[in-house]
Amino acid sequence: MEISPIGYVKNSVEEDTDFEDIVSEIVVLPEFAEGLYRIEESDELDIIFLFDRSQSYKMMVHPHHDPSQPEVGVFASRSPKRPNFLGLTRVKLLRREGNVLIVKGLDAFDRTPIIDIKPARRRDQTGKNHK
């Protein structure tokens, strides 16, 4: 199956860091911008993106890239070296400016392709997920 980006990441991060407080922009391509209508009603989003720096995957990995930790299977980890190369992160939506989402906590490098955006939770309710 074919997938293609609906947008891309804009930040200044080019290598691994603590992403928790990093603010990134998600620039949504103009042809998909209409799909953002009323997204501001969600305070958290699930972002699916492509690990485009990964060239191959492994069946077993050391957690947190730490060779002193015993290996686990790739599906028991969130390693970028995984089949299909998809990353997933729940981020805070700070605000929207047209076709650009300003989010906090996205652990993706500058220019990372964005594959999907889903609401985790509506602003008007808390503690419960909504579909």
Place this chain on the structure above:
Amino acid sequence: MEISPIGYVKNSVEEDTDFEDIVSEIVVLPEFAEGLYRIEESDELDIIFLFDRSQSYKMMVHPHHDPSQPEVGVFASRSPKRPNFLGLTRVKLLRREGNVLIVKGLDAFDRTPIIDIKPARRRDQTGKNHK
């Protein structure tokens, strides 16, 4: 970019229902089974799957397929009629039997292709996400 299934869903669900208490099997293809090593240490998993019954997508959708609800953009919804046709659900891992995961709460039909499996949380810790 090309993606391809790492497994598929086995349950008896062929149409929309309340999936919360539905128990499903995720059958992982033999060539990816090694990647499940130590996945039992997680009690919740994030499952990325393909909305393979969707033929097209829309930029605007009615939440919960309910025409009485005002439309939102597709990225402000979790509608299956979305670009790239990827679904995402957090499920409870009940147990593993070899290359088969028995999970609760997966809102996917029988034979749905599975694209990725990620741990949401380790069993030995609670309340905090681990990567």
